[in-house]
Amino acid sequence: MALKHKGLEFVSVPWRFTEREAIAFSGQGLVPVIVDGGQTVHDSWNIALYLEEAYPQRPALFEGGQSQALTFFFQQWVFRAIHSATLKVIVLDVFARLHEKDKAYFRESREKRFGMTLEKYAADPNASLAAFRGALEPVRPVLVQQPFVSGKGPGYADYLLFGPFMWARAMSPVRMLEPDDPVFAWRERMLGLWGGYARSAKGFPVWA
Amino acid sequence: MALKHKGLEFVSVPWRFTEREAIAFSGQGLVPVIVDGGQTVHDSWNIALYLEEAYPQRPALFEGGQSQALTFFFQQWVFRAIHSATLKVIVLDVFARLHEKDKAYFRESREKRFGMTLEKYAADPNASLAAFRGALEPVRPVLVQQPFVSGKGPGYADYLLFGPFMWARAMSPVRMLEPDDPVFAWRERMLGLWGGYARSAKGFPVWA
Numbered sequence: 001m002a003l004k005h006k007g008l009e010f011v012s013v014p015w016r017f018t019e020r021e022a023i024a025f026s027g028q029g030l031v032p033v034i035v036d037g038g039q040t041v042h043d044s045w046n047i048a049l050y051l052e053e054a055y056p057q058r059p060a061l062f063e064g065g066q067s068q069a070l071t072f073f074f075q076q077w078v079f080r081a082i083h084s085a086t087l088k089v090i091v092l093d094v095f096a097r098l099h100e101k102d103k104a105y106f107r108e109s110r111e112k113r114f115g116m117t118l119e120k121y122a123a124d125p126n127a128s129l130a131a132f133r134g135a136l137e138p139v140r141p142v143l144v145q146q147p148f149v150s151g152k153g154p155g156y157a158d159y160l161l162f163g164p165f166m167w168a169r170a171m172s173p174v175r176m177l178e179p180d181d182p183v184f185a186w187r188e189r190m191l192g193l194w195g196g197y198a199r200s201a202k203g204f205p206v207w208a
Numbered sequence: 209m210a211l212k213h214k215g216l217e218f219v220s221v222p223w224r225f226t227e228r229e230a231i232a233f234s235g236q237g238l239v240p241v242i243v244d245g246g247q248t249v250h251d252s253w254n255i256a257l258y259l260e261e262a263y264p265q266r267p268a269l270f271e272g273g274q275s276q277a278l279t280f281f282f283q284q285w286v287f288r289a290i291h292s293a294t295l296k297v298i299v300l301d302v303f304a305r306l307h308e309k310d311k312a313y314f315r316e317s318r319e320k321r322f323g324m325t326l327e328k329y330a331a332d333p334n335a336s337l338a339a340f341r342g343a344l345e346p347v348r349p350v351l352v353q354q355p356f357v358s359g360k361g362p363g364y365a366d367y368l369l370f371g372p373f374m375w376a377r378a379m380s381p382v383r384m385l386e387p388d389d390p391v392f393a394w395r396e397r398m399l400g401l402w403g404g405y406a407r408s409a410k411g412f413p414v415w416a
Binding site for chain 2: 073142
């Protein structure tokens with residue numbers, strides 16, 4: 001989404017959890033990784049800062065230093081409040097759709113993190129979905145007042161929150177949001193950016 | 209803090225919970241209310257926007273529209289995650305220091321909101337303090353990376369988070385933060401702004 005925002009051309013490379021050797025050239029084992037000319041950058045926040053610095057004449061992800069600082073807080077909130085709440089809803093759907101070669105790694109690493117089996121972690125789907133929707137509380141008054149988290153137009157903060165929704169949409173048929181939720185309308189706007197770029201990604205339909 | 213940030217002179221008027229008649233001219237019953245020449249504005253967010261519009265040549269509270277939008281989210285987070293967690297720690301200290309004429313109103317309105325007595329709400333102070341410190345989690349990596357929530361200098365987001373700390377400092381001897389907490393160092397910076405303006409307010413000392 002940040003690359004589209006900047007209007008940059010790119011080729012994306014499908015990648016699976018256990019394919020460490022494919023990104024070993026980046027000096028570490030996590031995605032995302034970008035290669036731009038001779039530059040290799042990993043970690044989504046570092047990539048956003050890199051794009052902003054390397055392409056200052058393109059549309060800005062951050063209005064300026066204060067906006068970047070506030071977006072960094074927003075990232076911490078999304079990581080803590082939304083990522084784990086999303087995973088708790090969709091974890092068994094994610095597991096079911098993993099390539100066979102990734103299943104053992106995923107189960108082992110996540111069960112260690114959760115301190116329980118995937119099945120136990122996902123045992124109360126109604127409560128998990130309610131907790132996910134509840135975690136979104138602070139963003140609702142914002143999206144009632146303005147079309148995007150970043151204000152009149154989308155910014156990096158919007159892409160941070162959109163990530164978990166695209167993850168869920170790709171992996172799970174669960175209806176994450178009710179159609180009357182202001183976050184639903186925002187997700188529709190995000191899916192529609194750049195001629196429906198995100199909506200064209202493989203995924204379960206979003207019910208209206 | 210917003211008035212000091214803008215470098216504006218002002219006279220502040222002490223006010224108690226039940227003194228509705230004193231602010232009836234504002235057409236409602238809540239503080240803060242400001243009177244600026246012929247203008248009356250209430251609600252802290254509306255006051256910030258008013259100051260920014262009325263005094264554009266003074267130091268900005270918001271870098272621009274995106275920063276204002278992201279600060280509006282930050283306000284929602286502070287209100288939901290921090291205000292109630294603060295009150296749960298200090299509610300009995302607040303109650304003990306209220307003027308006699310406000311005590312019945314405070315007890316009745318808060319017990320209705322909490323669905324229990326003040327004493328029951330405050331029954332586990334260690335757990336409440338741990339919950340308060342836990343609620344600050346998303347802001348810690350931010351304050352490790354940069355001196356203020358708003359980046360290199362303080363902005364309206366910092367004043368939003370500072371409010372509950374000044375409330376606690378005024379009303380309660382509880383040590384809200386450990387000295388090795390990055391939020392502690394930030395609070396010190398906030399207390400020191402404008403020659404120690406906030407530190408000069410009546411309150412319990414902050415232990416270092």
